[in-house]
Amino acid sequence: ETLGSLTSKARELSTLILKMIIEGFGLPQQYNLDIEELNNSNDSRMTRYLLPEQNKDLEIALVPHTDKGTLSIICHNEVQGLEILPKTGEWVDVVIPPNGYIVLVGDMLKAWSNGRFVAPIHRVVTKGDKERLAFILFTVPKEDMTIKAPSELVDDENHPLRYRPFKYEDFINFHYSTRTEKGVLEEFAGL
Numbered sequence: 123e124t125l126g127s128l129t130s131k132a133r134e135l136s137t138l139i140l141k142m143i144i145e146g147f148g149l150p151q152q153y154n155l156d157i158e159e160l161n162n163s164n165d166s167r168m169t170r171y172l173l174p175e176q177n178k179d180l181e182i183a184l185v186p187h188t189d190k191g192t193l194s195i196i197c198h199n200e201v202q203g204l205e206i207l208p209k210t211g212e213w214v215d216v217v218i219p220p221n222g223y224i225v226l227v228g229d230m231l232k233a234w235s236n237g238r239f240v241a242p243i244h245r246v247v248t249k250g251d252k253e254r255l256a257f258i259l260f261t262v263p264k265e266d267m268t269i270k271a272p273s274e275l276v277d278d279e280n281h282p283l284r285y286r287p288f289k290y291e292d293f294i295n296f297h298y299s300t301r302t303e304k305g306v307l308e309e310f311a312g313l
């Protein structure tokens with residue numbers, strides 16, 4: 123029941139955020155179709171992270187990665203543990219406020235936005251003696267969607283095209299077949 127209501131709230135949020143992005147970039151209405159395709163389906167899950175072993179004070183519970191879809195919406199039981207890796211190269215805690223949530227950009231929104239949005243590398247560490255419970259909603263594009271940056275977001279001078287157009291399902295197949303975590307998008311479609 124909780125999972126169901128969290129999922130429908132997160133789904134609404136994801137639609138809203140994507141609409142705001144279109145508006146924020148001042149893109150014409152025709153791109154609402156892209157938004158629909160980027161926001162095609164959701165996969166939600168609840169993850170319970172085990173406590174670190176007794177002799178360790180910190181454990182990496184989820185290895186560094188970028189999310190492969192469009193958006194990820196995360197809320198949790200107030201046991202922190204999510205960290206992101208900015209360009210400085212030092213892991214930073216992402217503090218999710220009580221009753222709040224955090225939204226992460228995935229590789230597909232990064233590609234579609236011609237790199238205007240960055241998909242952060244993140245991981246989960248466990249420490250202390252309280253179990254972390256996280257709810258995550260992943261929004262993913264339609265399988266046969268062609269991910270192609272709007273021409274309005276490309277200009278030769280400041281924003282040259284960063285990725286060749288590609289099909290989401292081809293990217294996912296490539297991702298599963300290479301098994302590398304780092305730079306899959308760059309490797310697959312980077313120009």
Ligand SMILES: O=C(O)CCC(=O)C(=O)O
Nearest residue numbers: 189196204244246256258
């Ligand atoms: O538990 C979290 O806060 C994040 C989990 C996550 O990054 C993922 O499942 O992709």
Ligand SMILES: [Fe+2]
Nearest residue numbers: 187188189244
């Ligand atoms: Fe993730």
